[in-house]
Amino acid sequence: MANIAIMGFGTVGAGVAEVLRMNGEKLAAGLGEPLHLKYILDVRDLSGNPYADRVVKEFSVLESDPSLDVVVESIGGAKVALEFTRRALLAGKHVVTSNKELVASHGRELLEIAREKNVNYLFEASVGGGIPVLRPLFQCLAGNEIEEVAGILNGTTNYILTRMVQGGIPFDEALREAQAKGYAEANPAADVEGVDACRKICILSNLAWGREVPPEAVSTRGISDLDLEDAALAGQAGYRVKLLGRALRLPDGRAAAYVAPHLVPAASPLAGVDDVFNGIMIRGNAVGDVMFYGQGAGALPTASAVVGDVLDALAHREKRRSLGWSQRAELADVETELSMRWYLRGDGVPADKRFPGRAYITPEAMTAREAKALAQKTGAQALLPVLD
């Protein structure tokens, strides 16, 4: 029998318990032993809960139980979750998490502790919810030099953008709708300002190139200042506006990563990723472009990835998965070293017959700094990069 604990019984934690319950027989058959949910660590009152008999309030119970194999961390944030993850790994437990903030900000340290203690620290659920993407990236695509990762990494903002484009409603209204549907938090800043997408593109970069890209080094622009007019104009010219986290490998081996709303050509598979879905495109030098698509959030999809990691941790009990990233990557300056085409809107921009309004896509690629200078010179009110 393998024993599991869930720390933090919110949406994800309860989802994990539910997947263990509903698929218990299948999981036991695959694993060759039953998976037993032994503890739920939560400080809240869960007395009416069907799992009330296994709720504990003290982390030390988990830490000191030698029969406990895997700890699922679904606390969130990088304070208590960091302390308990550290201690669980030091106590020789495998840890599985969906906590992108913690992995992006402290993953290197935690993976180093896991290596020392010969246990697994796995986090497939931290990017793309239930979509298998991290393991395919570091394992199936390991034969490739990864050239680029570009993803619709945040379902909330993708829902808002889809409503703006297809419903013709402005940002504020689409945000209120997302909040009413439970897709957006009361304080939506982490989503709409791109913070969540930034953490995810950092984790993808870390695994793609084995070097740490810290969130604070990633230029991040969200969608809160996006004008409905630009979404509409882009649509008329055969583009969709999507918030992308993007990371590239430069010819000299340095990485570059940023988050921004982009004009995505309709022919790109990313253009068709709508509503709360996520899509992550990975370009390898052998495989070309592959894309992974599915629900990027939600209790059961996220729990699907967590439980997959739990099984993988147990399959790699004796010989842990070799996984981690080293010292900080040498990063290119996104402002001055990356070239792309740009969309501009304003009365002073050159004419472009694809657009009925005063909008324009630069025929040549240029840096963000050059594009900003052009926008200033032409009095443009909107400036967005184009994914080519």
Place this chain on the structure above:
Amino acid sequence: MANIAIMGFGTVGAGVAEVLRMNGEKLAAGLGEPLHLKYILDVRDLSGNPYADRVVKEFSVLESDPSLDVVVESIGGAKVALEFTRRALLAGKHVVTSNKELVASHGRELLEIAREKNVNYLFEASVGGGIPVLRPLFQCLAGNEIEEVAGILNGTTNYILTRMVQGGIPFDEALREAQAKGYAEANPAADVEGVDACRKICILSNLAWGREVPPEAVSTRGISDLDLEDAALAGQAGYRVKLLGRALRLPDGRAAAYVAPHLVPAASPLAGVDDVFNGIMIRGNAVGDVMFYGQGAGALPTASAVVGDVLDALAHREKRRSLGWSQRAELADVETELSMRWYLRGDGVPADKRFPGRAYITPEAMTAREAKALAQKTGAQALLPVLD
């Protein structure tokens, strides 16, 4: 140092050698040791080839070299490839392949030998070329009960269908175009009659449910009798015609699998998979729908998956991957036990305002047998299932 041999130096074999060459440094860094291509087994004259110094003509050289770790089988077919794979596994070598015919027809036996000898037999490249899909299915989605797999599994037929729909050209002409571009073989039967897609849906079913689905038990219809008119009519009603391999789990636990051209609604992510690309949708009871997209064939994409498997085999040298499927699955009769909606065309079919011509989609789901009876009664000339 890890030593590799490639058996069969055709498109895939040469692609594997090229990926080992171009990404050698990265592979060695990840693995912690260099990957050395020690032998190429091929009976053809490869004297002008840059790898001529390592070409051998006798399989026994590989079999008897204790320093050889992994054998890549890219011979194809199920005769010589079967014999050499058996012997390589029995000699304690890991074997990696892209050979869907062999895996679909003899995978169970070969995986059983691999289990006995404690080596890996891996075949990610056998489905979807370079697209990571088998490992995500059996590993990342292991927390799910898989409910359905539906995929555009053959790039050649998808190219032909795309040209028929977008170019408005009939099947024969689109096939000649595919042959001229090198996408279709001179003898295109395995592709256009659905045989290739059938092998792939069998492999997906085997991994989804752990029971063997043999190709001969799978009802298979290709695209050679597809009329351009139906592709056009479907398009006007918001559908795309796609050749799908499809496998489902029935409520009683039995599986059903078949290959047929379907009407796919434009809103489905499969509808946008065009040209030689593949897309595989997997539905799990926790994760919902996820889709994997990319190039389903070609030397380097396929080699990407092979090399990923080589690395994985080497990472699981001591403790092999637990992978395999057991005795034959109990299969439902696709003709009488699966219900779906159907598209019919003919002068006698009921009116359906979505279609300008005499075409119709049944409002209710029915079995294939019932649909055929309806087609006969109404004198319909075309009958295709609808993916809902």
